[in-house]
C-alpha cells in the first residue's frame with residue numbers, strides 16, 4: 001500500500017488548517033450561539049473580548065490530530081482508486097479514472113475519516129465555544145483548561161461514548177460530500193488541462209478552492225446539526241437524536257438555521273483547500 005499519499009495528506013492538511021482556523025472559530029460560534037448578529041459582529045466581539053488569540057482557540061490540537069485525519073482521507077482516497085482502477089497517483093494523469101470511481105473513492109475516504117475525526121472535532125468545537133477571555137486574576141476559569149483536560153472531562157462526565165457525540169451526523173455529512181469534493185476537483189482540473197498533462201499550479205489552486213466550496217455548501221446543513229449535537233452534552237439542551245435536533249432547530253429558528261455559517265464556511269474553504277491540494281500535488285510530484 002503506497003504511504004506517500006498519507007504523508008502528503010498530513011502535511012497539506014496542517015498547512016490548510018493554520019490558514020483556515022480563524023474562519024472556523026467564527027463559523028462554529030455562529031452555528032452554536034445566538035448572541036452574534038452576523039460574521040462581522042462575531043469577529044468584533046471575539047477580538048474585543050479575547051484579542052486575536054480568541055480566533056486561534058483550540059488550534060494546537062487540530063494541527064496534531066485533524067492533519068492526521070486529512071492524511072487518512074487522502075491516503076484512503078488514493079488507495080481506494082488504486083484498488084478500483086489499478087493505477088497509481090502518477091499513472092492517473094495518463095489514464096484518468098471515471099467520475100464514478102472518483103466518487104466512490106471519495107465517499108470511502110470520507111466515511112473512514114469521519115470516525116477518526118469525531119473525537120478530535122468534538123474537542124475542537126467545545127474549546128472554540130469557550131468565550132471566556134484569557135485567564136485574568138480573579139476571573140472564573142474556563143470549563144476546559146485545554147484539549148487533554150477537555151477529553152478527560154468528557155470521558156468522566158459522559159463515558160467513552162460521549163467522545164463520539166455527533167459522530168453519526170459527521171459520518172452523514174462527510175461520506176457523500178467528500179465524494180463531491182474529489183469529483184469537483186478532478187472535473188475542474190480536467191477542464192483546464194490538456195489530456196495526459198499535469199495540471200498547472202494555478203489550475204490546482206482554483207480546482208482545490210472550488211472543490212472546498214462546493215463540498216462545504218453541500219455539507220453545511222449537517223454541519224450545523226453536528227455542531228449542535230456536539231454542544232448538547234454541555235448545554236442544558238438535549239436532543240433525542242439527529243432527527244429531533246433537525247426538527248427542533250428548524251421549528252425554533254426557521255429553515256435558515258441549516259445555512260448558518262455558510263458564507264464564512266465558503267470563505268474559509270477556498271484558501272484552505274486551494275493550499276491543501278497545491279501542497280499535496282507538489283509533494284507527490286517532488287517525491288516522484
Ligand SMILES: CN(C)C(=N)NCCC[C@H](N)C(=O)O
Pocket residue numbers: 013016017020070173174177178181212215216219269272273276
Ligand atoms: C465538506 N467537507 C467535510 C470537506 N470538504 N472536507 C475535506 C476538506 C478538508 C479541509 N481541511 C477543510 O476543512 O475544508
